[in-house]
Amino acid sequence: xxxxxxxxxxxxTPVCSIFRRFLKRQNLRFTTERALILEAVxxxxxxxxxxxLYAEMRGAVPESRGAGEKPTTVSRATIYRTLKxxxxxxxxxxxLIDSGKAHYAQSFGGRPTGHLVCVETERIVAFPTERLDALxxxxxxxxxxxxxxxxxxxxxxxxxxxxxxxx
Amino acid sequence: xxxxxxxxxxxxTPVCSIFRRFLKRQNLRFTTERALILEAVxxxxxxxxxxxLYAEMRGAVPESRGAGEKPTTVSRATIYRTLKxxxxxxxxxxxLIDSGKAHYAQSFGGRPTGHLVCVETERIVAFPTERLDALxxxxxxxxxxxxxxxxxxxxxxxxxxxxxxxx
DNA sequence: CTTGCTGCAAAAGTTTTGCACACGT
DNA sequence: ACGTGTGCAAAACTTTTGCAGCAAG
Numbered sequence: 001x002x003x004x005x006x007x008x009x010x011x012x013t014p015v016c017s018i019f020r021r022f023l024k025r026q027n028l029r030f031t032t033e034r035a036l037i038l039e040a041v042x043x044x045x046x047x048x049x050x051x052x053l054y055a056e057m058r059g060a061v062p063e064s065r066g067a068g069e070k071p072t073t074v075s076r077a078t079i080y081r082t083l084k085x086x087x088x089x090x091x092x093x094x095x096l097i098d099s100g101k102a103h104y105a106q107s108f109g110g111r112p113t114g115h116l117v118c119v120e121t122e123r124i125v126a127f128p129t130e131r132l133d134a135l136x137x138x139x140x141x142x143x144x145x146x147x148x149x150x151x152x153x154x155x156x157x158x159x160x161x162x163x164x165x166x167x
Numbered sequence: 168x169x170x171x172x173x174x175x176x177x178x179x180t181p182v183c184s185i186f187r188r189f190l191k192r193q194n195l196r197f198t199t200e201r202a203l204i205l206e207a208v209x210x211x212x213x214x215x216x217x218x219x220l221y222a223e224m225r226g227a228v229p230e231s232r233g234a235g236e237k238p239t240t241v242s243r244a245t246i247y248r249t250l251k252x253x254x255x256x257x258x259x260x261x262x263l264i265d266s267g268k269a270h271y272a273q274s275f276g277g278r279p280t281g282h283l284v285c286v287e288t289e290r291i292v293a294f295p296t297e298r299l300d301a302l303x304x305x306x307x308x309x310x311x312x313x314x315x316x317x318x319x320x321x322x323x324x325x326x327x328x329x330x331x332x333x334x
Numbered sequence: 335c336t337t338g339c340t341g342c343a344a345a346a347g348t349t350t351t352g353c354a355c356a357c358g359t
Numbered sequence: 360a361c362g363t364g365t366g367c368a369a370a371a372c373t374t375t376t377g378c379a380g381c382a383a384g
């Protein structure tokens with residue numbers, strides 16, 4: 001949709017500066033590993049988990065690294081540590097798909113998002129949840145709470161799965 | 168609270184028969200341990216986790232067990248195994264509060280329920296979500312999904328916490 | 335240079351599983 | 360009796376942490 005940006009990196013460059021600013025503000029450093037993780041995160045269209053990033057980075061040298069000689073192997077520890085920062089920076093958010101494992105997704109400009117999960121294929125589709133705002137406020141008001149945020153996961157059967165069930 | 172056995176148990180007895188029927192249907196057995204776990208589950212007003220049940224059953228002999236000589240110590244393994252059956256039987260449901268640990272709540276007659284979580288005190292309030300049904304269907308329709316269920320967690324600041332912040 | 339960062343490996347926390355024995359039905 | 364269930368302890372998994380060396384600013 002949006003063209004321009006700084007270069008053809010599209011999404012990556014702006015988010016990258018956001019992260020850099022965030023890190024600087026906290027006296028943290030923008031390291032090679034953090035850059036790689038951010039890149040891997042931005043390459044994920046949908047929901048991902050820590051181990052997806054780990055797998056993605058094993059061996060595969062991302063093109064944007066130009067003359068990539070860096071080993072491109074980031075330890076799990078660093079991934080977990082960086083995910084925390086990305087959460088704090090508001091670049092990603094946690095999506096509660098199931099307990100036992102953390103799931104994350106890019107937070108598109110902080111727009112509230114829900115996720116539609118196919119119970120058969122496990123395909124996940126994100127959708128905006130602004131239309132729930134009034135209801136959220138209503139629910140909070142009924143209990144005297146002040147709304148902060150919400151997480152919505154809708155389970156259903158995707159069209160592909162329905163089709164497969166038929167044939 | 169709880170009186171004797173079959174009669175005035177209020178909540179427990181009906182759920183108990185539901186569970187027994189469920190087990191029988193699957194050729195599974197209604198054991199002392201499963202009865203104890205069900206009792207512990209029904210005693211929880213709100214959201215609980217596996218370890219809550221374990222803690223609750225250590226030593227405390229539930230009154231309803233009459234002449235309780237049974238050790239009333241149920242292993243964690245059995246708790247986890249039984250929770251699976253209770254889920255399948257529809258007696259409890261998983262509540263996605265955070266990843267890394269499973270949270271459960273009684274499912275009141277299968278009525279869809281959301282949870283309001285105070286981000287400061289961690290108090291959790293359940294609320295019915297029927298009023299979201301139309302919206303859920305709408306969202307599913309937009310993506311060609313067939314709705315199955317949903318999970319909603321709303322985060323907010325409880326009245327107590329707000330009050331504490333003031334004073 | 336100073337301070338924070340990384341990788342490794344060990345630890346921690348939750349949930350699962352193999353096995354020998356015990357118990358509902 | 361038969362087939363399940365249970366407890367124990369070990370295993371499996373995800374995530375966290377201590378530490379020695381490394382690197383960003």
